[in-house]
Amino acid sequence: MGFMFGVFGGVGVSNYQLSVGTFNKLARQYQDKYMQMPLYEPTYARLSELLGERDRVLELACGPGNIARYLLTRHPKLKYLGTDLAPQMVSLARENNPTAQFEVMDSLAVDSLSEMFDAIVCGFCLPYLNREEAKALIQAMATRVNSGGLLYLSTMEGDYEASKLQTSSSGDQAFIYYHCGEWLSAQLSTAGFELLSCHRLDYPERGDVDLFIIARRR
Template sequence: MFCKLQDKTKLTIDAYNKNFSGYTDKFMNYSPYAMHVIEFAGLLEDDFKVLDIGCGPGNVAKQLCAVKRLKITGIDLSSEMLEIARVNVPDGIFHLQDSRKASFSSEYFDAVVLSFSIVHLDDDEANEVLANAVKWLRSGGYLYLSFMEGKQPGFETTSFSSQPLYFNYFQETKIEEFLKENGIDRFRSIRQDYSELDGSNTTDVFLFGKKR
């Protein structure tokens, strides 16, 4: 299947909508990722307002809410994922919304989460979404960001989808530099291997930051 770059978002969301069950089964309680979410939750306080950008089926939101009583707002472009998120986090507010077009009040949220959501954006789009995320985060608020290193951007099949999705890969040093320039101080960095279907390894990166 030949995938045009300009169709990357539509093709990726179509794949998620058709394979939401497989994704949910794998990542709802995927311990190598959940352990970092739980650690991040320990930084938060009850009643914090949290924005989950690219919330998927609410896996991260549910894990956060298992630790603290939080006010969750989630956005995603997959309608099927959002239906599951509303079940997993019934007190959350979830919107069918493109992260590149989202608009929230400045310094409104106490924490912003981007769990493997920028990986479906090109470099310029990712920078724009990250800059907005910082703008929506209050001074002293916390940022959780995860992404991958290791390959060239392009369309790939996955363990949960035989339909291709667009993936982009980033460099930790460049992301940290961008965040610092936009007012975020990174205070925690975790790197771990993720085994791909072909036997290769991709490096997953998890960053915790605080807005100055």
């Protein structure tokens, strides 16, 4: 997840920054739960089928490198750069994927990169971004992906007005934003992407619906 910990605190902490700290603190627990996620693997497989063997791939909010490991196992010659704003997540991703490159970077700073990529992977970063941030991220990703390149995007789908602060039994907090597929499809189209697939999965443990989108840059 694309967040950073250790520089935030006190008055004025944003929802985004609050989630940053939580994901950095719980990085290893997140790894233990999501490193193997059979429920999501069909969506990874669809992306894998579309990738070229030596494609240059950028992953935003890479977490512990779970998606990276799936893709690199099938395409070991990918030129893979994973980024996350939580240093602990980046450390785990490096351990789990020693052949790839991982760096601490804010997902919202993607347009500061100079490289162009054949595919961008952005798994479950949007649930921690408000609507304006999500729109800006989609537009920024469009500037970094080659014509004909791919975008993999996943989020929790729901009514944006239902977005709220959530607190775990241990007291850890994150602000969850819901985004609907129709709104995301419109933002992607405006940014120059065409939709290739849109898949929904129920997540019974949370009682949410997860949305997975694969799009191509026109």
